[in-house]
Amino acid sequence: MDTNEFREAAKAAIDQIADYHESIPSRRVVSDVQPGYLRPLLPASPPLDPEPFADIQADIHSKIMPGITHWASPGFMAFFPCSSSYPAAIAEMWSGAFNGAHFNWICSPAVTELETVVLDWLAQALGLPECFLSGGETHGGGVIHGSASEAVLTVMVAARDKFLAAKTAHMPDGEAKEDETWRLRSRLVALGSAGAHSSTKKAAQVLGVRFATVPVSEEHGFAMQGAALAKTLDELAAKGLEPFYLTATLGSTDVCAVDDFPGIVEALSRRAGTPDDVWVHVDAAYAGSALLLDENKPLAKPVAHFHSFNFNPHKWMLTTFDCSAVWVRSRAHLITALSIKPPYLRNQFSDSELVTDYRDWQIPLGRRFRSLKLWVVLRAYGVRGLQAHVHEGVELGEKLEAKIREREDLFTVFTPARFALVTLRVGGVGEEQINARTEELYEAINAGGQFYLTSTVVDGKFAIRVCTGVAALREEHVQKLFDLLVEGAQKMVKGQAGIKGARGQLSDYAQAT
Numbered sequence: 171m172d173t174n175e176f177r178e179a180a181k182a183a184i185d186q187i188a189d190y191h192e193s194i195p196s197r198r199v200v201s202d203v204q205p206g207y208l209r210p211l212l213p214a215s216p217p218l219d220p221e222p223f224a225d226i227q228a229d230i231h232s233k234i235m236p237g238i239t240h241w242a243s244p245g246f247m248a249f250f251p252c253s254s255s256y257p258a259a260i261a262e263m264w265s266g267a268f269n270g271a272h273f274n275w276i277c278s279p280a281v282t283e284l285e286t287v288v289l290d291w292l293a294q295a296l297g298l299p300e301c302f303l304s305g306g307e308t309h310g311g312g313v314i315h316g317s318a319s320e321a322v323l324t325v326m327v328a329a330r331d332k333f334l335a336a337k338t339a340h341m342p343d344g345e346a347k348e349d350e351t352w353r354l355r356s357r358l359v360a361l362g363s364a365g366a367h368s369s370t371k372k373a374a375q376v377l378g379v380r381f382a383t384v385p386v387s388e389e390h391g392f393a394m395q396g397a398a399l400a401k402t403l404d405e406l407a408a409k410g411l412e413p414f415y416l417t418a419t420l421g422s423t424d425v426c427a428v429d430d431f432p433g434i435v436e437a438l439s440r441r442a443g444t445p446d447d448v449w450v451h452v453d454a455a456y457a458g459s460a461l462l463l464d465e466n467k468p469l470a471k472p473v474a475h476f477h478s479f480n481f482n483p484h485k486w487m488l489t490t491f492d493c494s495a496v497w498v499r500s501r502a503h504l505i506t507a508l509s510i511k512p513p514y515l516r517n518q519f520s521d522s523e524l525v526t527d528y529r530d531w532q533i534p535l536g537r538r539f540r541s542l543k544l545w546v547v548l549r550a551y552g553v554r555g556l557q558a559h560v561h562e563g564v565e566l567g568e569k570l571e572a573k574i575r576e577r578e579d580l581f582t583v584f585t586p587a588r589f590a591l592v593t594l595r596v597g598g599v600g601e602e603q604i605n606a607r608t609e610e611l612y613e614a615i616n617a618g619g620q621f622y623l624t625s626t627v628v629d630g631k632f633a634i635r636v637c638t639g640v641a642a643l644r645e646e647h648v649q650k651l652f653d654l655l656v657e658g659a660q661k662m663v664k665g666q667a668g669i670k671g672a673r674g675q676l677s678d679y680a681q682a683t
């Protein structure tokens with residue numbers, strides 16, 4: 171493809187993408203292809219000779235499109251939003267055009283410098299404490315990773331090495347210190363609440379450290395409490411184990427619970443500033459975007475006591491996947507844990523300490539120019555535009571909750587609307603019937619194809635999650651979903667549907683819909 175062919179093909183692609191976007195509301199949300207659909211549609215081996223680009227573009231429509239689930243659809247109320255936006259899409263084109271591996275400052279100075287500036291901007295927009303700014307007193311700062319899971323693993327490495335260094339600081343270098351370090355390694359425990367995202371457990375698995383769960387209860391809205399944390403810490407200490415890391419969650423995946431940050435600070439206060447200091451990472455992957463709203467700013471205050479914070483602008487902040495913003499209070503811990511300087515990576519700038527080499531803040535060496543899309547999104551919407559987007563999602567969630575509460579004959583609100591997430595259950599007699607009905611209704615709605623919802627099971631209770639953060643979502647869509655929920659629940663409650671309750675099996679009701 172030469173430059174002129176590129177102009178033509180790329181312009182055609184833009185028109186097709188714009189048409190696709192306009193067509194999304196009329197499409198089925200979730201792809202309904204069967205597993206393995208694609209292989210028979212494609213040749214068994216790659217083409218030996220170049221193919222006309224028009225043929226490739228045509229196959230995107232005929233072969234790929236059927237296997238796409240439309241995350242931008244107003245009927246997408248599953249998981250969490252992962253909304254693209256036109257400004258972010260254009261920035262992605264530029265990022266692709268400047269393509270490089272960008273591991274050192276000199277690999278493209280703008281890539282590093284824009285990231286530092288934009289993450290300082292974003293920290294201000296969220297109201298994060300000063301200590302997370304690149305110019306703050308504690309020498310913190312932000313970096314963009316690909317995902318929250320990567321962020322958790324990366325800060326857990328820094329936490330581990332910081333802990334081991336502090337616990338052995340009193341010993342002179344030598345074999346005895348090394349032996350003690352390895353002994354301590356076998357006693358390390360990473361902690362997260364029962365509501366923490368699975369990425370904390372996975373990170374512990376990757377690092378080869380133990381993982382312990384702090385219990386949560388419905389009484390406290392499934393948020394981790396200081397007292398429960400203190401109890402777990404005592405139990406671990408009694409076993410001679412060494413807690414070194416904790417994930418505190420702002421907006422849990424199941425129900426958007428916010429852990430009790432002041433209680434956590436209190437529970438850890440005895441250890442703070444001692445060699446037993448526990449690194450606290452705040453995982454706000456989804457709900458972090460809600461800190462853009464002034465009413466949520468107080469939630470960020472206690473984060474000043476913690477060590478790191480992360481949220482995904484690629485979830486609710488109109489920035490294309492992948493973009494996970496991570497801040498640390500002290501960048502030295504990351505760099506100490508992750509810096510490796512083989513001769514081929516040395517250069518006059520990196521050796522001078524004048525520049526940031528973000529490769530030392532992450533696991534991979536190479537990195538994408540992700541800050542470009544964040545910069546473009548922040549400018550194209552402005553903080554006010556982003557606030558309006560987040561606010562709309564929050565409001566729609568509250569409206570849905572109000573509608574559900576008006577039909578207490580059919581539903582119960584399991585957890586109230588928070589950060590554009592409501593969870594609900596169908597009414598019934600006894601947990602078994604409630605679970606069966608709720609699961610039945612959930613499967614029926616998804617089978618209909620107009621909406622895509624996800625569910626969760628907390629403490630043995632099956633609940634439907636409805637997330638109202640997708641950019642295209644309007645009140646009419648919420649009303650339509652609510653009407654379907656009512657219609658389905660009414661049939662069940664009146665006993666008109668053949669309720670089988672078998673997981674994964676469609677009911678008579680679902681097939682009739």
Ligand SMILES: *Cc1c(COP(=O)(O)O)cnc(C)c1O
Binds near residue numbers: 420421456457
């Ligand atoms: C989505 C989510 C994650 C996982 O995010 P990835 O970026 O896909 O790793 C982790 N924690 C919370 C609270 C989330 O909402």
